[in-house]
Structure formats: C-alpha cells, structure tokens
Amino acid sequence: MDSITAGPRRSGIAVAGSAGVALLLLGCTGSPEPGVVSPSATASASGTASASAAASGNDDPWDGPVTADVEVVAQDLPVPWGMAPLPGGRFLVTLRDDAALAVVSPEGDVEPLDRSGGAQQLAEQTVPDGEGGLLGVAVDPEDAWPTCTVFLYRTGEQDNAVLRAELDLPSLALGDLTTILDGIPKASNHNGGRLAIGPDGYLYVATGDAADTANAQDPESLGGKILRITPDGEPAPGNPDPGSPVWSLGHRNVQGLGWDASGRMFASEFGQDQLDQLNVIEPGANYGWPDVEGPGDEAGFTDPVAWWPTSEASPSGLAVTEEAVYLASLRGERLWRVPLLGEPSAVADGESPGFGEPQALLEGAHGRLRAVHAGPDGELYVLTNNTDGRGEPSEDDDRLLRVTPAPTG
DSSP: OEEEEEOOOOTTOEEOOOOTTOOSOOSOOSOOOTTOOOHHHHHHHHSSOOHHHHHHTOOOGGGSOEEEEEEEEEOOOSSEEEEEEOTTSOEEEEETTTTEEEEEOTTOOEEEOOSSHHHHHHHHHOOOBTTBSEEEEEEOTTOOTTEEEEEEEEEOSSOEEEEEEEEETTTTEEOOOEEEEEEEOOOSSOOOOOEEEOTTSOEEEEOBOTTOTHHHHOTTOSTTEEEEEOTTSSBOTTOSSTTOOEEEEOOSBEEEEEEOTTOOEEEEEOOSSSEEEEEEEOTTOBOOTTTOSSSOOOTTOOOOSEEEEGGGOOEEEEEEOSSEEEEEESTTOSEEEEEBOSOHHHHHTTOOOOBOOOEEESTTTSOOEEEEEEOTTSOEEEEEOTTSSSSOOOTTOSOEEEEEEEEOO
16 A cells, blocks of 8 residues: 655645635635635635635634555556446446446456446447536435436536446446437536435436536526436426526536535536636536636635646546545646544534545646545545556546545644
8 A cells, every 4th residue: 555644735725714604715815825814705605714714713623644555456548537326336437538337446447338228228328528428416315126217427529427227236228228318518628417315315417518608698598507306307396497407506517526515515526727726616606717717805705715827737536524524636747635623513504614624635646637526434436547648547447436534733
C-alpha cells in the first residue's frame, strides 16, 4: 500500500461558509483570488463565520491532516467512467468508449457483461464522441438478489438519454433497455452524465450545457441542469415546476452528485477557465452559468461552498462520508477532501455548520481521477481515467483503487 499524508492547503483554494439553505447570493463582493477566504462575503451570504474560522475552533480529529492508504483493486479497465454498487458488494462499471459494462469485485475480479440482450442494444445505441459515450450508472439500492434495476446514461446519435434495464445477477445478463428520458442535448464535450438515486428514492440526472451556454439558463432545455425524475422518467413529485424534471439550473457541466446524512445535496461542477466548484444544491436554485463562474456578485445566483483553479481540480465524481465530501479530479490529478463541520442534525434543524479547509490527497500519484464511491467501512473506491485520451496511461491503466483515509491526530 502507498501511504500519503495531506494537511490543510490554503494555496490555490478558496472556501465560503455553508450556504446549505441559501437560495440567493446576497452581498458577495466578486470572485476572490484563489487562495483567499472571504469572510465578508461569507457573512453576507449565510450569516455564519467563514469556514477557516469555524475550522480553527473545531477539535474533531478529522478536521486536521489525514493519511490515505491506497491499494489497487483492479486494473486494465478501458476508459471507465461510472460505477455503482451491486447487491453483494461488487461494482457495476461503465466503459465509456466501449459502450460496455463490467462487474468488478472488491477482490479485483473483472467480469465483462456478455454482448447480448440489453448489452447488445446498449452498444448499438451508444455513439462515443469526445467526452460522450456510456457514462453514468445507478442501481436501485432497494433491490437484492437475484435481479436489480439499473439506470444508464448514454450518448446517442442525436441526444443523451437515460435508460433502464433489469440485471440478472447470477448470469450477469442485462435485460431489454427502456428509454425513460431522452432529448438531453449532446456534444463532443459537456455531456454531464452522472446518475444517482437520492435518499428520497428518485433518480437524479446531471447534464451539461453541451457546449451551448444558453442551455444552462433556458428552463425548456434539459442541458446545464440537474434533473429529478421517477423510475419511469416522469418529473418527480415535489419538483419546483410540477411538469418539468428540472431540479436546479445554471450549470456548465455537473459530473458529481451526493448527499450527507441530513439529506443535504452536493454537486461538483467544471468551470471554464477560472474556477471549478462544489455546490450545495437547493430545488429551483440557479447556479449562475454562464453569467457567473465560481462565486459572483449577482442577486439570484447561488454561490458554491468551495472552489479551485481549474488547473488544480476539474472535479468529476463525488462521494460524501460522515466526515467529508470527496471529489475525484481529472486535470488536477488529486482527490480533494472538503471536511464537514458540525453534526448532521444541525443541518436538519436548519443550521449551516460550514466546511473545513479543503485538503488534497493522492496528488499526482495515480493520474486523472474520474469517479469515487464511499464504501461501507469508511473506505473509498476511486476510478482512475488515464486512458480517456487526455492522460498519460501506464501499462496497467485504468485502475480501481481502494483508498482508506484516517486522521493523523
């Protein structure tokens, strides 16, 4: 195993206090330079102290430096993109350019799905192009042996779409595909693609602006949004507009979704030239793209809670544990850790406990990181992404890593 230690990093990052219940940006004085915490902007936005001030009074050992032990679970995965846990502890992994699925065990066994039935349909429907292809995957967590419901996000000839199928676990046979939502704009980049089933049981879909910035602010477009739908693809009950699947808007390219124990929702998002960001997602909120990149000064837009220069992040997948939000970063080649301060019950009671100073783990050690999933015992499973055409792959890329963080204090 490799053991890497990382302490709080103030250079190249900026953190705002919690905006977990804020729908509007109030009184922010513009985007601070990277590496600057802006207490005045934080106080205006949420009425709480800055994250660095909150962290300085916190004696939680997880708020200090952490170590990360790393073990290679599986290797030789061609352009892996998404992963979802299956009943029994294995992972279902999407292979973007092959338009195929593989099952990976915690022991490192890799079993490709046979190209028949739904798997053959999937290969026929998927048209890999640039960042597009077979992207996100989610598995209904209520399902158990011997079958489970699988949701997939694929780029096709005309659009991106969300598909549903049944997976027979003993035979690893994928049943016939049903398209539950289509018409999501596609392009060679900015396709979004992450799928996640929320604590409310509904399916959340992250989309990109498909290289057309107007999509993000257009309420009629499915691009540049986070969508919330039923398993049949209908707008989920409780959406801001009952007739629309749109949950939030003003996004450039969301590729990470997750929730903490209180039900607070997080999303990671690629910036363009300046700042990548971590957002707390509220229904109906507008996150500003293309008018704002990172924190801004315009009423009606919601600020991120953490942000980084694009050279240090390009965050794709996201996982939330009891102690932090973890973001897998591509261009930045590191796993960002944003500590969660306070108890989940405080968030549930309407308070905003805030976030600690972000820390970089695995920096430069394993190349580009695409996805991260929280395991049952505090470990993280991380997919590298060095074979996607933008990395420098080694002989055994790409890999599934088991990362075990621990406080050093």
